[in-house]
Amino acid sequence: MKSFFTRARMLSLISTGVFFLSWQGLAMWLNSPVLPDVIHVAQVLWQAIISGELPHHLGITLMRLGLSFSIAMLLGCAFGIALGRNQALNAFFDQWLVIFLNIPALVTIILCYVWFGLVETAAITAVVINKLPNVIVTIREGTRALDKDLLEMAQSFRFSKLKTLRHVIWPQLHPYVMAATRSGIALIWKIILVVELLGRSDGMGYQLHIFFQLFDVASILAYTIAFVAVIQLIELLLLKPLDRKALRWRR
Amino acid sequence: MNDFLIQIHNKTYPDKQHPERAHQAIYNLEFNVAQHEFVCLVGPSGCGKTTLLNIIAGLDTQFDGQIVLPGTKPAKIGYVFQNPRLLPWHTVRENIELACHEGIDARILDDLLETMQLTRVQQSYPEHLSLGMSRRVAIIRAFAINPDILLMDEPFVSLDAPTARQVRQLLMQLWRQRPHTVLFVTHDLREAIALADRIIFLSNPPMHVVRDIPIPLSAKQRLQESPIEQFRQTLLSQYPDIARLL
Numbered sequence: 001m002k003s004f005f006t007r008a009r010m011l012s013l014i015s016t017g018v019f020f021l022s023w024q025g026l027a028m029w030l031n032s033p034v035l036p037d038v039i040h041v042a043q044v045l046w047q048a049i050i051s052g053e054l055p056h057h058l059g060i061t062l063m064r065l066g067l068s069f070s071i072a073m074l075l076g077c078a079f080g081i082a083l084g085r086n087q088a089l090n091a092f093f094d095q096w097l098v099i100f101l102n103i104p105a106l107v108t109i110i111l112c113y114v115w116f117g118l119v120e121t122a123a124i125t126a127v128v129i130n131k132l133p134n135v136i137v138t139i140r141e142g143t144r145a146l147d148k149d150l151l152e153m154a155q156s157f158r159f160s161k162l163k164t165l166r167h168v169i170w171p172q173l174h175p176y177v178m179a180a181t182r183s184g185i186a187l188i189w190k191i192i193l194v195v196e197l198l199g200r201s202d203g204m205g206y207q208l209h210i211f212f213q214l215f216d217v218a219s220i221l222a223y224t225i226a227f228v229a230v231i232q233l234i235e236l237l238l239l240k241p242l243d244r245k246a247l248r249w250r251r
Numbered sequence: 252m253n254d255f256l257i258q259i260h261n262k263t264y265p266d267k268q269h270p271e272r273a274h275q276a277i278y279n280l281e282f283n284v285a286q287h288e289f290v291c292l293v294g295p296s297g298c299g300k301t302t303l304l305n306i307i308a309g310l311d312t313q314f315d316g317q318i319v320l321p322g323t324k325p326a327k328i329g330y331v332f333q334n335p336r337l338l339p340w341h342t343v344r345e346n347i348e349l350a351c352h353e354g355i356d357a358r359i360l361d362d363l364l365e366t367m368q369l370t371r372v373q374q375s376y377p378e379h380l381s382l383g384m385s386r387r388v389a390i391i392r393a394f395a396i397n398p399d400i401l402l403m404d405e406p407f408v409s410l411d412a413p414t415a416r417q418v419r420q421l422l423m424q425l426w427r428q429r430p431h432t433v434l435f436v437t438h439d440l441r442e443a444i445a446l447a448d449r450i451i452f453l454s455n456p457p458m459h460v461v462r463d464i465p466i467p468l469s470a471k472q473r474l475q476e477s478p479i480e481q482f483r484q485t486l487l488s489q490y491p492d493i494a495r496l497l
Binding site for chain 1: 305308309310325327328329330332334336338339340341349350352376377378392396
């Protein structure tokens with residue numbers, strides 16, 4: 001088992017190396033400002049970090065990500081469990097879900113800005129509205145798949161509602177919550193950039209907009225690398241340990 | 252005075268394919284259970300024994316009749332299901348502790364675990380246990396809440412004979428230490444004779460009581476095969492109608 005992991009890790013290291021080498025090779029061969037080479041991008045990235053510009057904008061975007069993600073997950077879990085447990089409620093709201101799932105992200109963003117003005121609340125609301133239906137649908141499926149035997153056990157042993165939620169329902173929903181979290185972070189990242197590009201004067205999206213106007217490809221790539229690195233860190237430091245902790249009981 | 256009264260006039264299930272036809276599961280079923288009495292319910296499989304236990308446990312409220320359980324209100328019910336139904340993300344010990352809402356004295360729990368020979372695995376997760384062990388955990392969980400009535404739904408089914416015998420003996424040991432009122436469902440007459448103060452024979456659906464027979468064997472006789480087998484033969488010759496309920 002152990003040797004498999006090191007082998008997998010080796011492979012992923014090699015594959016990352018191959019990726020950057022091909023980029024470097026292609027850039028040297030093209031020799032054009034549309035694709036700067038790795039070293040140049042690394043220099044730009046370093047400059048952006050020590051000037052404080054990148055941490056500032058990245059921080060703001062991360063704050064928006066955290067806030068809208070938390071709101072969407074909280075509401076999504078509550079509604080998802082409610083819809084999964086109550087057939088009448090589900091029959092009523094199912095059509096709403098279908099509608100909201102199919103509204104393009106751009107439309108919600110524009111409407112939020114038109115209705116609430118170019119303010120922070122509008123930005124966060126737009127992201128939440130985009131993400132919420134996905135969370136609800138995922139958690140609803142998880143709730144429908146709950147083990148009835150265990151729920152009966154909880155009922156016959158007179159578990160309180162809170163105890164049932166915490167010890168019987170929540171652990172069963174965990175894989176669904178993790179799935180919603182992973183797809184959620186990936187989706188929200190992308191939507192937030194558009195939100196910032198359209199109506200905010202800070203954040204990664206705003207910066208990328210400026211770089212686009214200046215045709216500054218090196219900065220765009222530098223910001224993208226910072227981006228991907230942060231997401232990988234979240235996965236590695238937050239989600240993976242959560243997975244391990246929650247699944248330690250498995251055989 | 253402290254008897255449990257089970258009185259079900261009528262229990263029907265809607266037939267899914269033909270909604271106008273209802274399937275009658277239980278009809279005019281009535282019996283009492285004295286406090287600390289061990290009663291076995293014996294009947295053919297599919298006759299509605301599990302339905303009856305679910306009604307008593309309050310899991311099924313769609314019936315016409317009454318269940319009168321003395322003691323605390325609402326009555327504390329220890330249910331040992333056919334499958335152990337342990338929470339797989341909690342250890343053996345946590346599973347038992349979770350069921351005890353007012354908490355449980357650590358020494359009492361240690362004692363229960365020891366009686367059931369589970370001390371060694373108390374920190375293990377249920378997926379790492381054998382079926383026989385999981386069943387014993389489920390039995391402790393039901394005893395630990397100090398219930399007004401203990402419901403057991405064929406807790407030894409699909410165990411191999413030696414394991415079943417071992418768990419049965421451990422159960423009897425536990426019950427003698429902490430007497431509780433028990434309703435024990437089985438379709439194995441030998442098992443019922445070995446365990447019960449009284450056996451209630453139930454019919455095919457619509458289920459009702461066919462015979463209600465006290466078992467006068469001593470604790471010592473119950474440990475041996477021959478007195479049990481002898482009693483079984485007497486029972487079958489005396490009441491030939493129960494043979495078709497087994």
